[in-house]
Amino acid sequence: MSRVSIWVLPIVIFLIFHVANSEENEVRQALVQFMQKLSPGNATRGGQWGWNMSSDPCTSNWTGVVCNNQGLVRKIILEKANFIGVLDASSLCVTKALSVLSLKDNNITGLLSEDVALCKDLTHLYLSGNHFSGDLPESLSQLSNLKRFDISNNNFNGELPDMQKISGLISFLVQDNQLEGQIPEFDFSNLKEFNVSNNLFSGPIPDVKGHFMASSFLGDPNLCGEPLTACPPVPMVPTNPMKKSKKPSFQKVLLFSGYVVLGLIVVLFLVYKLLKREKSCEQKKQKPKNKAVPLEIPSSIPSTTTASSDYKDGRGNQTSEYSLTSVESGMAPPLVVLTSPLLMGLTFEQLLRAPAELLGRGKHGSLYKVLLEGGVNLVVKRMKNCGISRDDFKTRMKKIDQVKCQNVLPAIAFYCSRQEKLLVYEYQPNGNLFNLLHGSPNGQIFDWGSRLNVADSIAEALAFMHRELNEDGIGHGNLKSMNILFNMAMEPCISEYGIMEAENQEQSIVSPNIEIRNDSTSKGHAYGSFSGDVYAFGVILLELLTGKMVQENGFDLPSWVNSVVKEEWTVEVFDRALISEGASEERMVSLLQVALKCINASPTDRPAMSQVSLMIKSIKEEEESSISFDS
Structure with missing residues (x-):
């Protein structure tokens, strides 16, 4: 058996090498054909021109060709080369990793x-x-x-x-x-x-x-x-009723007859619809009237605080139309409308009666999409037992509303009673970071530059919120990739800021427990909350770098990354899509080091979000400088 294996192994290696070699030859031949169609007869060609079957586009440094770390052609930049032929796109696109094509200022x-x-x-x-x-x-x-x-x-x-x-x-x-x-x-x-x-x-x-x-x-x-x-107003073309028709009388008769027949058909159809409607009304009178199914959440359903990250995508959930009914009968507190032109004059009763769609239920609560009169879409989050008293919740929401940040989605209204808390947000139609990373729609590529921009925007927003709310000790409390939404301009926005305590945050992330200080001062409370946010942000960075979910079938992303890095196989952690794209390994490693600092097991050794933001901005500046230089 061992002798057979000895003979089989070289054959397998030969086949793999042969397939890879044939693919390289195919790409090389296609590129040579592409260049031939451009007709570079008058182009200035030096000794290192390349573009032939006897050399390799990457290792031989063909003129105008830039490759990634895997030896795949990434850019073709051939400007002012005096090409006089045509662009053969079918040959060019054999190079599957091509991201930049520049043929400026030629004669194609x-x-x-x-x-x-x-x-x-x-x-x-x-x-x-x-x-x-x-x-x-x-x-x-x-x-x-x-x-x-x-x-x-x-x-x-x-x-x-x-x-x-x-x-x-x-x-x-x-x-x-x-x-x-x-x-x-x-x-x-x-x-x-x-x-x-x-x-x-x-x-x-x-x-x-x-x-x-x-x-x-x-x-x-x-x-x-x-x-x-x-623009000038559109002129109205007047009709002349006095203009006599020049058609023969026979044609007039035919035309008139056609109108009569058409009119009879319309009359008969209307009579039929009226009779059918009258019959339907009589049947409804005989049967008891069915009430519309309300979006009323029975008191028997357990519902505690959760962020949108606890919800599934809703594909298996009901999407029938509901209407919110009063959660508490009798003397209900008013709906507190914060500074938003969307909800001017909106009452609690109007919100409860508005048509809504159940987006999902989680272990901490429920989420609904609500449609107001006038076509305004809102999201209503219903919570119970969120660990914050009614008075503290009101104070917290008003303080958060005073801190305006472009990349933090503000609550535009809230309702708070002894056992019920409702938060109202503006609906964001472009999904969240979790879905973009782990289920990209329409085959859209989430490239390295876009991921780095998201990391930079979220880090800067968190640093701003921590600085502005430092004295109050209000952190996010439940930061996850599903709580990073994208607005109409596809800019990332942090949602559900400050609606949970830091203790609850650590229960939903695979991580060492936050060591909350026992003193009752606001600074001690802020320490635990902000430190938990730093850890959660580090986990989001790991998702961006690896493309893997935080928890899946017992998989622990932070522990896995730490173990791979410890074994000095750092490159193995990165998302293969980023590797194929040719993203800078140096800058991915730099961002990974920032993530590892954030998920340090000791909260006292984690950097502040302001420091994290500065580190990421430095990496982003290096990336932008590199792109400008390559272009």
Whole structure:
């Protein structure tokens, strides 16, 4: 048996090597074909030009090619190279990891083919300053990871494809072409660069929310509206009732007969509907009237405090329409409406009667999506026994409301009685960090830069809240990836800040217990609460770096990371998607070191959130400097 194994092992190794080698040859051949189609006959080529079958694009440093740590082509930057051919997208996109393509300022002609959608990881596409022509391919809308798009100074025509659905687009430059039609409704709050000037666009300009000036739209004579001149009113075309018809009388008879027949059909149909409705009403009178199912939570259902992280996604839950009924009969305390224009004049009774949808139940409470009159969507969190007295809860909510932070979702109203507490938030439709990490919709890539931005925003927001609420000792108390929501601009927001005590936080995270000081001073209380937030934030950093869940089938993420790092296999902890992307190993290790400091078993040895925020900002600055240098 051992002899057989000795012979089989080399064969397996040979097959693996042969498959990998064949894939490399396929990519190399495709890139060579791509270059041949660009026709670089007049291009300036030095001794290290490459782009041939006898060398490797990564190890031989082909001109304009940048690879990641796995030897995959990540960027192709060939600007001002005097190319006179066409862009062969089908050959180019064989390189599956390609994220940046720049062919600026060449003499490339022809069409941009539909095959460009095969480059699914493409984030930057620069084709400006060439002689491309024809319609833009509809497949551009499939590049869901695209961030920057520049096709300015070409001869493209036709209408724009449906690119406004690409949520991460931050730069859209199509000026100096011959594009026509109306300008689509982009998410202008997310765009940092936008220019459609010197084309043939027509119609009203969408609401750019004041982000872009007239210079982005000049040279399109048929455009109107802000920030250009106002659109003229649409002229009404009057009809002349005195104008005599020139049709023969026979045609008039036929036309009149058709109208008569059509009118009879409509009358018969209306009679039928009225009879059917009358019969239905008689049946309803005979049967007892069924009341609408209320979103009334029976007192027998145990319900304690929880954050949204305790809830499932709601796919298996009922989504029928409810209406909140009064939790406590008799003299109910009023609904306290905080500073929000959404709820001006809203009463507790109106909130209870509003149609609602049960999003989920957890061990600490229930969560509902409520629809007010006028189409305003809210989220109502119902809690019991949250460990905070009624008076302390009121004081706490009002103090938190006084601290305004862009990346902390404020409660806009609350209700508090002896046994019931309701919190009202504005509904956020773009999901949470947990779902983005562990179940990304639409195949959207959550890349290293986006993860680092989330870490930076959350760290800065927590540091701000800890500083402003230091004297009161109010920490978050239940910080998890499911409590990081994304607003309309896909910016991360911390939800449910301060509604739980720090002691409860440690029960929901696999971690050493927080050592809460026994003194009754606010500083001692703040110490435990803030230290717990630091630990919870460290766990979120581990999720961002590893792509793994905190708890799954007995899996303990902090313990696993510590054990891998202890065995000096640090690279093994990182999410394979980040490795494939070519993310900087050095900066991922730096962020991992910050996370390990946060989850230190000793609360006294954990850094403050202000220190954590500064460390992450330093890593982010290094990342941005590196990107600028590479570009």
